[in-house]
Amino acid sequence: MSGGIYNVLFLCRANSxxxxxxxxxxxxxxxDHFFGFSAGSYPRGEIHPYARDLLKSLDHDPADFSSKAMETYSEQDEIKFDFVFTVCDATANEDCPIFPGSPMTAHWGVPDPAAVEGSEAEKRLAFADTYRMLRNRISIFTSLPFRSLDRLSLQQELNKIGQITDREDV
Incomplete structure (x- = not known):
């Protein structure tokens, strides 16, 4: 990897x-070295209300994000992706379209917080836990020494990040 700004696409089934x-x-x-995108194989068309609330509480502007199909990016030539990560098991098992840029890929599956049943507090806790898990993985990813890793070594590191369990912290 040469360095600079990397385009990263996160895929999930509903993209919500x-x-x-x-x-x-x-x-x-x-x-300032990474730019994130997201899409889904069967997008819900809107951000899950609990995800929207959590993002807002953590100083993200929910208006900056939308639920969209992965074809939004696979059928265009403007954005070349350096990395594509699946963050749910359903998307990892589906055929993925080809994305411009010959990106490196890895599966970083985390449990679906929208599938949690229980009280409202338990459901919101599931969303917070998912955010924490993703943040830990992304923190490790952004700290990798990209300039000193060859493609094979980098792929091994990406795969290791996907194996981090929900109980591990950075």
């Missing part, structure tokens, strides 16, 4: 919570 949160985290904490 996990991938949106990952995009928000990277946009805020990418240290």
């Amino acid at each position: 919570a996990r991938s949106i949160m990952a995009e928000a985290i990277l946009k805020k904490e990418g240290h």
Whole structure:
């Protein structure tokens, strides 16, 4: 990897919570070296209300994000992706379109907070936990020594990040 600004696409099935949160985290904490995007294989068309509330409470502007289909990016030539990460198991098991830029890929699956049943507090806690897990992984990713890693070594590091369990912290 040569350095500079890296374009990163996060994919999820609905593009309403996990991938949106990952995009928000990277946009805020990418240290001017990363630009985040998100999309879904079957986009919900809106951000999940709990994800929207959480983003707002953490000083992200929810108006900056939208739920969109992955074809939004696979059928264009303007944005070349350096990395594409799936953040849910459903998307990891689907055929992915080809994205411009021959990006490196990895699966960083995290549990779906929208699938949690229970009280409102338990559901909101699931969204906060998902955000924390994604933030930990993205923090490790943005700290990698990109200039000193060859493509194979970088791929190994990306795969390791995806294996971090929900109990591990940076």
